[in-house]
Amino acid sequence: FVGMFLGLMAAWPLYPGGLEIFIxxxxxxxxxxxxxxxxxxxxxxxSFTGFIVVxxxxxxxxxxxxxxxxxxxxxxxxxxxxxxxxxxxxxGFNAPIIEWNKNLTLPWPALEETLRGLEDALARTSEFxxxxxxxxxxxxxxxxxxxxxxIGEELVFRxxxxxxxxxxxxxxxxxxxxxxxxxxLFHMQFYGLVPRMLLGALFGYLxxxxxxxxxxxxxxxxxxxxxxxMLYLYYQGQVPVNIEETAVIPWSQVMVATxxxxxxxxxxxxxxxxxxxxxxx
Numbered sequence: 001f002v003g004m005f006l007g008l009m010a011a012w013p014l015y016p017g018g019l020e021i022f023i024x025x026x027x028x029x030x031x032x033x034x035x036x037x038x039x040x041x042x043x044x045x046x047s048f049t050g051f052i053v054v055x056x057x058x059x060x061x062x063x064x065x066x067x068x069x070x071x072x073x074x075x076x077x078x079x080x081x082x083x084x085x086x087x088x089x090x091x092g093f094n095a096p097i098i099e100w101n102k103n104l105t106l107p108w109p110a111l112e113e114t115l116r117g118l119e120d121a122l123a124r125t126s127e128f129x130x131x132x133x134x135x136x137x138x139x140x141x142x143x144x145x146x147x148x149x150x151i152g153e154e155l156v157f158r159x160x161x162x163x164x165x166x167x168x169x170x171x172x173x174x175x176x177x178x179x180x181x182x183x184x185l186f187h188m189q190f191y192g193l194v195p196r197m198l199l200g201a202l203f204g205y206l207x208x209x210x211x212x213x214x215x216x217x218x219x220x221x222x223x224x225x226x227x228x229x230m231l232y233l234y235y236q237g238q239v240p241v242n243i244e245e246t247a248v249i250p251w252s253q254v255m256v257a258t259x260x261x262x263x264x265x266x267x268x269x270x271x272x273x274x275x276x277x278x279x280x281x
Contacts, residue, residue: 030128039129044144051152055160070159075214082268083206083219090202092257095249098195115190130231138232142225150221157183158207158216176204210272
């Protein structure tokens with residue numbers, strides 16, 4: 001709530017109108033292009049405060065100075081590239097799951113109507129924010145939607161939540177999946193719940209296998225940045241396919257992506273173990 005308030009206060013002066021009109025515009029900002037940078041600033045300040053500043057303060061001053069204990073070390077180039085490749089091919093594996101979850105039908109019509117309404121509203125706002133008109137807007141979007149969440153959300157859901165659940169349950173698989181579920185629930189998109197949970201679990205396993213939270217941060221950043229760049233190129237007419245249209249991916253490509261994801265995760269785990277062994281010698 002503090003982050004949202006600070007984001008609101010930071011964005012309001014940039015809006016060419018009074019506070020009351022500004023608040024009304026926030027209810028449905030998609031009809032006014034002037035609201036795009038305003039929303040980016042709001043989201044950036046809120047995310048930076050809520051997902052980086054507050055967690056860092058908690059780790060530093062509340063949880064017995066555990067900033068270093070969560071594993072924030074300089075990454076190796078090989079493992080970073082493997083994390084990027086895993087994330088890229090995981091998109092292909094996740095595509096049919098995204099499509100299935102998106103078209104899921106619930107046995108409760110009233111609940112489904114409510115959830116669909118919320119989902120559609122979030123989708124409209126997301127499309128509005130990410131329809132960048134210039135490279136400068138794209139760079140701002142990468143900072144707000146890729147860099148800050150890549151660092152902050154991993155700090156919270158893997159650095160704080162996953163480690164805390166592991167201390168309570170004593171089982172890393174439980175910790176990873178609880179963190180992944182909460183990560184997905186946080187985004188408040190029921191019709192993307194399962195694929196986002198799987199993505200969160202992927203980040204959790206990269207963190208566990210390497211013992212270094214930076215790889216989860218890099219993978220998260222790559223996932224968001226790659227999607228934003230491909231959307232920008234699509235809207236600019238530079239690529240023919242909308243990356244968010246998961247129904248167009250052939251099953252043969254899904255199978256190849258799935259196999260490559262598994263192989264690369266195995267290689268990542270082995271290389272991370274070797275790197276850890278080398279550090280301990």
